[in-house]
Amino acid sequence: DAGVIQSPRxxxxxxxxxxxxxxxxxxxxxxxxxxxxxxxxxxxxxxxxNNNVPIDDSGMPEDRFSAKMPNASFSTxxxxxxxxxxxxxxxxxxSQFPGQGMWPQHFGDGTRLSIL
Amino acid sequence: GQQVMQIPQYQxxxxxxxxxxxxxxxxxxxxxxxxxxxxxxxxxxLIQLVKSGEVKKQKRLTFQFGxxxxxxxxxxxxxxxxxxxxxxxxxxxxxNQFYFGTGTSLTVIP
Numbered sequence: 001d002a003g004v005i006q007s008p009r010x011x012x013x014x015x016x017x018x019x020x021x022x023x024x025x026x027x028x029x030x031x032x033x034x035x036x037x038x039x040x041x042x043x044x045x046x047x048x049x050n051n052n053v054p055i056d057d058s059g060m061p062e063d064r065f066s067a068k069m070p071n072a073s074f075s076t077x078x079x080x081x082x083x084x085x086x087x088x089x090x091x092x093x094x095s096q097f098p099g100q101g102m103w104p105q106h107f108g109d110g111t112r113l114s115i116l
Numbered sequence: 117g118q119q120v121m122q123i124p125q126y127q128x129x130x131x132x133x134x135x136x137x138x139x140x141x142x143x144x145x146x147x148x149x150x151x152x153x154x155x156x157x158x159x160x161x162l163i164q165l166v167k168s169g170e171v172k173k174q175k176r177l178t179f180q181f182g183x184x185x186x187x188x189x190x191x192x193x194x195x196x197x198x199x200x201x202x203x204x205x206x207x208x209x210x211x212n213q214f215y216f217g218t219g220t221s222l223t224v225i226p
Contacts, residue, residue, distance in 0.1 A: 035216075042216065042217075042218050042219060043159070043204065043216040043219070044216075045214060045215070045216070091158055091159070093159075099212075100208060100212070100213075100214035101146070101147060101149060101206060101207065101208030101214040102147065102208065104149070104161035104164065105149075105151075105159075105161060105206075106161070107158040107159050107160070108158060109157075109158055110158055
């Protein structure tokens with residue numbers, strides 16, 4: 001079975017550029033999560049969706065970050081404009097049922113983002 | 117605010133030794149999950165604990181939820197090199213907020 005698929009795996013870009021990260025959750029999963037992982041801050045939940053609807057975006061750092069889930073099989077996380085402090089590994093995860101911590105989350109391989 | 121600390125932050129053990137990581141919360145929890153992340157990899161779900169005092173085992177791994185539902189532990193018996201990685205707890209508090217712990221990085225020396 002296909003797991004959570006993220007693209008790109010690596011992204012290097014200059015500050016000020018727009019960055020779009022993509023995620024395809026596991027088919028049939030109803031919840032989708034975006035995380036950011038850095039050495040300093042650990043694993044942070046940015047936003048999560050239930051049935052394509054954003055439920056909690058309190059972890060989104062600032063207005064430069066936005067996330068969408070136009071349908072059950074696709075989500076994007078966009079950073080515009082990007083800054084060097086946005087450099088991190090961004091993970092997407094999905095779970096079968098709604099409820100943040102109530103069900104196992106399945107993570108993608110992540111996107112390693114470097115902003116120069 | 118919610119604080120979820122894991123101790124120790126790092127642990128180096130000789131292969132065959134036991135290992136324990138602790139997850140401590142400042143508030144009462146509804147449940148707790150444990151994940152393992154190999155170096156360069158992504159977090160992988162291990163287990164979920166819900167009941168006060170609950171103990172679950174997976175081969176050499178033993179997971180325990182504290183009686184007060186504010187802490188948890190993961191114990192590995194006779195570590196192997198395949199156990200290398202970072203172990204995270206992930207908690208849901210009674211306000212339905214969800215947080216990952218700070219993680220414990222385990223190194224196993226052959």
